[in-house]
Amino acid sequence: MPDLADATTAPAAAPSSDLFQPVGPTPDDVATRMVAMLLGAQEVLAVHAGDRLGWYRTLAQDGPTTSVDLARATGTHERYAREWLEHQAVAGFVTVDDDRAAAHERRYALTPGAAEVLTDHDSELFLGPLARMQVASLRAVDHLLDAYRTGGGVPWAALGADARESQAAVNRPFFLGSFVEEVVPAIPELHAHLSRGARVADVGCGEGWSSIAIARAFPGATVVGLDVDEPSVAAATRNAAAHGLADRVSFRGGDAAGAVGAFDVVTAFECVHDMPDPVGVLRAARAMVHDDGFVLVMDERTQERFTAPAGHVERLFYGYSLGVCLPDGMSQEGSVGTGTVMRPDVLAGYAQDAGFSGVEVLDVENDFFRFYRLVG
Missing domain, CATH: 3.40.50.150 (Vaccinia Virus protein VP39)
Structure with missing residues (x-):
């Protein structure tokens, strides 16, 4: 499992009293965190799709692949497979060989870290199912x-x-x-x-x-x-x-x-x-x-x-x-x-x-x- 034991994301609040309000994150801090939460929620749904539809497993087994080949191998629709691959690339879970190539010709590959965490069911870092x-x-x-x-x-x-x-x-x-x-x-x-x-x-x-x-x-x-x-x-x-x-x-x-x-x-x-x-x-x-x-x-x-x-x-x-x-x-x-x-x-x-x-x-x-x- 990843080492998260000492991680914190918010400043400690000062003791409260009737004389002053506790110190806390600013509105900008909260807004920034809300955007990060939204990104995380979206990525969780995308990870779930990749897990359940076999997209991650196919990438891990077959190596670099196009959206056309991924859709064919998993029995899914190419347009959705392409959008998911592009999302995974901008999120950093997969790499793309040539981002200037035509959309259906780009080849995508799982990063080694993503392969272990999202597909290796024997690894104690296998967290994709979460x-x-x-x-x-x-x-x-x-x-x-x-x-x-x-x-x-x-x-x-x-x-x-x-x-x-x-x-x-x-x-x-x-x-x-x-x-x-x-x-x-x-x-x-x-x-x-x-x-x-x-x-x-x-x-x-x-x-x-x-x-x-x-x-x-x-x-x-x-x-x-x-x-x-x-x-x-x-x-x-x-x-x-x-x-x-x-x-x-x-x-x-x-x-x-x-x-x-x-x-x-x-x-x-x-x-x-x-x-x-x-x-x-x-x-x-x-x-x-x-x-x-x-x-x-x-x-x-x-x-x-x-x-x-x-x-x-x-x-x-x-x-x-x-x-x-x-x-x-x-x-x-x-x-x-x-x-x-x-x-x-x-x-x-x-x-x-x-x-x-x-x-x-x-x-x-x-x-x-x-x-x-x-x-x-």
Whole structure:
């Protein structure tokens, strides 16, 4: 993932009082930022089109190509393919061999950086699918506004395949790569459990890449993935079979709070903040694990307390909270309404209410995720 942890885009506001107004960006600053936001929004839609229509994939596979050849290869209309190529060229994602040539004769090529970020599904910099998540949220904007007015929600399932596939595609290289290669070895007790052939319950498994990664890296481990989203469970089952792991990785639909069985390890990757009843699920996790077992929670690496303005990462988390996670969590009656920006003290409170004796923040370096062990 890119290093955005220390980036900021606005000056810190001075303390407010009845005597003066807080210092902030000037109207020109705000106007400049609005134009940048508009450009970003337009480019997200163009990235989504290039992803879904196969334009990026074809450019990466076939090399420099004309709009005529790109349209023919992807079954799309040449005039739109040409406009998209020109847009991508002015945006800097592709190069053009001769900008003075006739429009239909110009040859375009993906830059190496764009090729990795937008087409290499094995790279941890593969972020192109994030456009799908944003588009899924935009499609639901009227429902989101209704939720903001009424206190209702927009469930994950309502965002459709774009949201589900986006999250899975972006997390896949992390789980198959640095999670098992760097994160797990940095947690010796967890590594020991998995190396001995642990039985693992993976709560909120999505399309299954965390479960599959554990089973691939630790041949003695067996994993049961649990998720309330049935299309995710179906996709996870297919993914495990495609990796030849159906004998050691299985998936179940339904609430983790209803799961039974004894496990050596229970994991919850980037899902506790979405849960309408996190205490109930964590209580179930505590019941599911052996007394000497390991409960691992991975969630967003938020600031430890609210401060504003903040950097890009915190802004990103709040954006996803407004558009995806908080409305999903609020879609069930009685939800605690956590949202993406779940700070460590909030998780500690949930864990305590679930019967755990403590929460340990693990010494794992990651710009986007924080890792916790729930104790006792």
